[in-house]
Amino acid sequence: RLGMNIVAQTTHLGDRPHIADLIGTVKIMLDAYSEGRIDxxxxMFNDFHNTMSQEPHxxxxxxxxxxxxxxLQDHWDYIYEPGSRELLDGVLMRYIEARVYRGALENIASEQAARMVAMKAATDNAGEIINDLQLIYNKARQAAITQEISEIVGGAAAV
Structure with a gap:
């Protein structure tokens, strides 16, 4: 809708995804960024707050x-071995993997919460329908019994 291209996606992660399932997608995204194909x-994921509140993020x-x-003025300056650039590349890869994994977990939690709320609403609705049908059945049964008693009393009075 926004005119953006989807470069990579991972689907069917299940209820218990592993970070290894996302590494290939993350590598594709990072390679595209480092090659300048994307800027x-x-x-994008559903941010899980609680069972009643999830919002797109x-x-x-x-x-x-x-x-x-x-x-940064009160921070120490460190010397990194083998070098800050190599270290940053490795840390950045792990950081992006962790953020994508977090997004996947938030999505799954949001989906499970939405399912739970929907099932609770369906169960409550089914209970109300059962109560309404039970009331209708009891009224019909009571009317039939009253009709039978009236017929018996009417027949006895005629004799």
Whole structure:
């Protein structure tokens, strides 16, 4: 709808997904970003708050928003081995994998909550229908018994 292309997707994860199921999709996305085929990477999922509240959420994964200079002024500067660039590439891959995995888990939790609420509503509705039908049945039965008694009394009075 928004004119964006879906570059990769993973479906049929089941109720207990493993992060390994998502690594291939994440690699495709990161390769497309590093090759310049995409300039931004978004993750869309249903954010689970509680059983009654889940809301669609769009999260920007790449480019990573840098911290403000004032937030960095009290931080230490470290020397990284083998190098900060190599370390950052590895950490970034794991970070994106973790964010995508979190999105998948949030989606599954939201789906299960929606199913649970729908089933509860259906059960409650079925209970109300059963009560209504029981009342209709009892009224019909009572009317039939009253009719029979009236006929018996009418027949006895005629004799």
């Amino acid at each position: 931004r990477l978004f993750l 769009i999260e920007t994964l790449l480019p990573v928003v840098p911290m403000d200079a004032e937030d």
